[in-house]
Amino acid sequence: MTADLFETVGDARPPRETMAEGAVVLRGFARPFEAALIPALGDIVKQAPFRHLITPGGHRMSVAMTNCGSLGWVSDSSGYRCDGIDPNSGAPWPPMPSVLCRLAAGAATEGGYAGFTAEACLINRYVSGAKLSLHQDKDELDFAAPIVSVSLGLPAIFLFGGLKRSDPTRRYRLEHGDVVVWGGPSRLAFHGVAPLADGEHGLLGRQRINLTFRKVRPGAAGR
Ligand code: MD3
Numbered sequence: 575m576t577a578d579l580f581e582t583v584g585d586a587r588p589p590r591e592t593m594a595e596g597a598v599v600l601r602g603f604a605r606p607f608e609a610a611l612i613p614a615l616g617d618i619v620k621q622a623p624f625r626h627l628i629t630p631g632g633h634r635m636s637v638a639m640t641n642c643g644s645l646g647w648v649s650d651s652s653g654y655r656c657d658g659i660d661p662n663s664g665a666p667w668p669p670m671p672s673v674l675c676r677l678a679a680g681a682a683t684e685g686g687y688a689g690f691t692a693e694a695c696l697i698n699r700y701v702s703g704a705k706l707s708l709h710q711d712k713d714e715l716d717f718a719a720p721i722v723s724v725s726l727g728l729p730a731i732f733l734f735g736g737l738k739r740s741d742p743t744r745r746y747r748l749e750h751g752d753v754v755v756w757g758g759p760s761r762l763a764f765h766g767v768a769p770l771a772d773g774e775h776g777l778l779g780r781q782r783i784n785l786t787f788r789k790v791r792p793g794a795a796g797r
């Protein structure tokens with residue numbers, strides 16, 4: 575009776591959900607960080623503006639990217655690689671702000687990977703229509719460590735497949751503040767992002783920002 579007055583109508587989303595062996599979604603985990611996170615991202619983007627990479631096949635990616643931390647993800651006609659220097663400025667990538675380190679470490683701990691220290695953070699920006707085709711993140715870094723991904727701004731449909739490109743994909747809606755911790759076998763799964771639907775987000779406007787935190791392969795830093 576009275577209790578009904580106080581019941582909220584369905585946040586139907588469980589706070590955590592296992593997507594695959596080693597992959598867990600932590601719904602809203604980044605929300606307590608957003609007040610510090612959004613200005614910190616603004617600072618990074620001032621030093622290292624978003625740019626559209628050209629794939630080795632010569633296509634301009636619809637997603638714009640930048641990086642912070644000791645290594646960044648870059649691409650040109652010679653292929654994809656990690657580099658400590660922003661090729662657009664000739665300077666090192668902006669350092670990782672402490673709020674990003676704390677968020678990544680906290681999420682990793684919550685996802686079962688205590689002791690994760692994020693060293694590199696790829697920042698992807700999606701506007702209406704931007705997408706990421708199905709791919710594997712194979713080239714990188716330390717496969718024993720998890721990847722932590724943080725979704726901010728407009729919601730996106732994340733596509734999660736199997737170990738073969740032809741495996742069926744499942745769709746997950748990732749909203750502002752959702753964090754996914756990817757470890758174990760899920761690290762090699764094909765994944766992508768469906769074309770972003772237009773919309774307006776209260777804090778970030780007409781875009782989605784995704785942060786991907788990785789640990790650098792031992793010995794790779796500074797090369
Ligand atoms: C699953 N980014 O940058 S984040 C990427 O939303 C990338 O911007 C997407 O895929 C985005 O490479 C997805 C989630 C993610 C990141 C890395 C993964 C999922 C992953 C690596 C292996 C398996």
Ligand code: FE
Nearest residue numbers: 709710711765
């Ligand atoms: Fe990826």
